[in-house]
Amino acid sequence: MANFKRLTRGLKLLTDHVYTPVSTVLSNLTSTGVSESDYDKKFGTFRININIPYVNNFPKQTDDDRNTAITVPFVLPALQEEFDLDNSEIEDYELIEISVSQDTRGEAGRLLGIRRNQEVNGEGVIVPGEGNGFTVYLMEKETETTGIGSRAKNEIFKINIPDVLLLDSLSRANPFVQTGISVPIRHDRSYLLEFVPTKNGQAFFSVTISLKLKRKLTSRDVNNAGQTDVQNMPAHLGAFNNVAQTANAPASNAQIESDSATGVYTNFKLIDSIISRGLRGGYEKSGRRRYAENLKSDAGYEVIAVPMFASWFASNQSPGPVIADEARDIWSDPQDFPWALAGAGGFNTMDRAIIPLHYPMTIHHVLIGVNYTHAKRDQAAVRPTQLTFTHEVGVGLLQGIRAEDFAVQQIAHAQWNPTGGANPIDNYLVDRMASGISLSTNFYYLWDILSCPLVGTGGNGYIAQGKPVFAAKGETGTNIRSNIGTPAALPVTRGGEQALDIRWKISDTADSATVNGSIVGWPGHWVYIIGKKHLI
């Protein structure tokens, strides 16, 4: 914060009175860079966007059941440079806005779900005049990596959309946004979104919950001279690209002038011109820095939430013979997964997401939400115990969309078996969530949140992982990148990455019928890519 000397009546005007403040501000703007403490708006925003394509008819047990099978957990870890600091030194977050919505074909009514029994197959049909209200809860708990996990009991926010708000002819709360929220979110807690329909037996299509949070702006990742602090970084290292300007002060006792080279106006104008052209920071799309930067705090927190196997539920069990069974509209057999077969060694499947990169980001963490929730409400969800059952998640940078080359550079990878297996899940645990007691009846949800470590070494995180990874659609000038991975090597994408490639493979060399647990819990798994984004 600048603090200039005051000119009081009778004071002899010295050059310092005028030119020291000008020099101070010019130095901030063009040498050291301005940090967020001097900004009027000090916070960047990010969103956690949750889209659930279909909520089946019976996520609850009864109308007055507070609980639901439709849950999504998340954790917002500290950025790597802060991860090992004391809690008091780590910037936390604040929930400021939430948007909730569902697709009702634009009408005042609700839609029938996928046919579940011998009733009318009115899937997608509008039931006019009947709303399907819901409540979204945001629950908080402490993280734990031992035992079966516990319930998120601390309700920190909820938003209720009653039926009546969905039925008015002129104004319906769909979509609806609640602003002006101020709920602190901590880096050392885990959170659970619970989507609870007001009534049982009602389906929902394309539920979208968008949480908008804010966190104080920070500086972007800068590589060291040895290029080992940030992986896949361009040769400019992310260094502050300033062009220093200084004030041109007159000699003592010189005549006070305005327009000369040492004049008052001339030096004030140096600052005014910088402001006129706009203070610069962040990156261009290609990862280039801007010329004559001024903003040191030009990065914010970013979360990209990616649903995997969304709209699927399968365990080793098959649906029973009762045709009115509540989960029969979404319950699959293991061999129903893409490319999977029944029998020993037959089960392998993969889901894949490609997310194009438009602006540079630096990835600090990748987290995985493994869902075991059973869609049939009176069935217990179980974590698989067959030791050959394997999950494998990878995140990479892809080059190859209408490109001359096709390559994928690994940036994060995790492969795990159940506890006791060759690569037990326990090695990756960040948190476990379980409602119900002993995973028995009246069970609501069951999740594991895992860390998917970045490639390389020397980084900070829940488990050993590599340093942050820079990602941008490079061009000449930003195509030469620092090494990545172990052993450290030039990236195979050679600075030409175009998209994030997220893959989740599930397989078993034994019979999937004996997995003894949920292969994909309802309504699917999640991958979270967390890092820094930059001012544009």
Place this chain on the structure above:
Amino acid sequence: MSSLRRFTSQQFSDGTTIDGNRIEKALQDLENWSNGIEDSNFANRWMQSQLVFKYLPPTSDSDSQLSTNTGFANHKSAPFLPIYNDKTDQNPHRLKGTRLDWQDGYNPPTLNYDPTAAPPRTPDDIYKDQVVWTSLLAVGEDPIIIDSVDAVFLTYDAEYINDWIYGSSSSGGAAGTYSNDIHLEITADNPFLPNLQLKNTVLFHKYLSTAEAAQFCNQPITLASISDMNPSLTSVTRMNPTHEHSLSMNLDDLNIPVPPFTRLRFSLVLPLDSGCPVWGTKPWKNFIPTLSLNILERTVSG
């Protein structure tokens, strides 16, 4: 010579007066400015947020399984829904400009839910012409900019098969030509009549673009020879991605401003064409979609 404009209104010029009061005022203005720099002074003051919409469509086996489970041929089309509503509904049409020239046009589903109607109704009564997957977002008290829209449709040679080329019985075009039937649309509800989709504004609409222009790549990729990550694309038995048939529609630098408290609807529209190898009666089964909506949002105060 241009005047000082940004941090102070005080002007200094040779031949005019200068005194301590005016210098003090200018310095005070400079101090106030530098201690709380407004984002309007930033050349770069936006940040991206990426909204990802994705699901794994049903397979032939899961479709059959669900038919067995429910005792009825099951569409399992969620999240896709019929594009038209009944003419007695408030919004018979909720999207604009999406009619395909080879379709009859407004072909509403046969009645909304009628508890007196004899079951069973078939999905054919409901799903006609086109289906649409719509996701809704309500913008808060800060404006946003829609920066880019991406639609990546992955295809394989077993499950999720599509080469986007019309066959001899396709309605949309001559056999051997690429399809151009996909619509991507973003609409904003009217601020005064938000529920009347007739009054909505189309902010973005991509249509009539040939699938050939959106090909992921123009030749097959020999997966065994590429630099790949784990889990590799060759590690799943019977899975063979066909990147030469996959699509990647990337629309960027859209720069569409959206005022505060706007209600947005982001839609993907696919046709139904029973004889067409590209679409069939269940077009959602012919690829795995990943939709991304990139928006820019401002910095905020504490």
